[in-house]
Amino acid sequence: MLTQLPVLTKTAVLAVVPLLLTLAVIQVLIKPARRIGLVDRPGGRKEHDGEIPLIGGLGMAIALILSVQLAEPQTLIGLNVLGGIALLVVVGVLDDFLDIRAKTKLLVQAIAAMLIVLPSGVYITHVGDILGIGNISLGPLALPFTVFAVVGLINAVNMADGADGLAAGLTSTTVVWFIACALVVGNQSMALDLVILLAVTVGFLCYNMRTPLRHKAAVFMGDAGSMMLGALLAWFAIQLPHSSTALPPPPPFAILWMLGLPVLDTVVLMIRRMLQGRSPFSAGRDHMHHIWMHAGFSPGETTLLLMLLNALIGLVGFAGWRSGVPEWALALGYVGLFAIQASITQHAWVVSKWLKRHHCARTPQ
Secondary structure (H helix, E strand, O other): OOOOOOHHHHHHHHHHHHHHHHHHHHHHHHHHHHHHOOEEOOEOOEOOOOOEEOOHHHHHHHHHHHHHHHHOOOOOOOHHHHHHHHHHHHHHHHHHHHOOOHHHHHHHHHHHHHHHHOOOOOOOOEOOOOOOOOOOEOHHHHHHHHHHHHHHHHHHHHHHOOOOOHHHHHHHHHHHHHHHHHHHOOOHHHHHHHHHHHHHHHHHHHHHOOEOOEOOOOOOOHHHHHHHHHHHHHHHHHHHHHOOOOOOOOOHHHHHHHHOHHHHHHHHHHHHHHHOOOOOOOOOOOOHHHHHHHOOOOHHHHHHHHHHHHHHHHHHHHHHHHOOOOHHHHHHHHHHHHHHHHHHHHOHHHHHHHHHHHHHHHOOO
16 A cells, blocks of 8 residues: 555555544544443552553454554565564453463464464574674474564563553663664665554553653553563564574574663572472562662552663663674673572572662652
């Protein structure tokens, strides 16, 4: 439908239309969600006020699918990707109703990951030149490692959904760096698809993120939204190393830097919980956003600060790639960043107390 339009015009259309569609679809879904009980009720670890409709993920999915149809034939998002995220959204909505067992969700995530990656034939085939001796190939492990990575990122974004606007905010900062990568290597189709994803995410944030004009979230994305965003981030992350034939594409560890906090936080906490003899998927209040909120930062402040930090981490990966930093140096730097994250998590209470003193000293009484 947009074939004859100039690139800048297509980009503008594919930014505005998904945004407006997301706003409209979510608004339409709010009342039916309240009527059928598709809401998140406070209690236990949930400290929000009142019943919040869990239709943000469903609204984003509908807007994304409609926008992709508008973008044909330029879009790279095929039926396999749409089918995978549709499966995740359906199961996510059912989980919000029925509280599906973690093992069942994990199986569905693996099936969705295979739906997404198998038809494309594009896998994570190597982990980069992390030793300075050439790319280290995964060989026959490429497909299972790719599925594992997709499932891992789905859960990383899901676990980041702990403060208003956080999961979508972190996703949007990563998407901005991915758009920059696609533009640098000249892959306009991927850039346009990423613009659609960014616009849909921003549309949801208009209902979910706390601002001076909105003091609490009007809707939540639920598992449907966080799993969908995680799967799409994973798909683009897998595609990026194969996105250019003219220029060297971003290497795996540059992409890891751009994926930022959700991956770091989730991997550190999963390892920590397993060392404690707990399930890696068990709930807890030791995520990065909990540290900031325990220190007295509001959910809105926490989201903005972590979005900024995520953007800065992504900048390291993007700038390192563009300036020709060796892959082994990017990998070594990432290991250092991982160690810092692990130390912060291990000493969460001390870090939280230090942040609280610093925050209180700057906050007018």
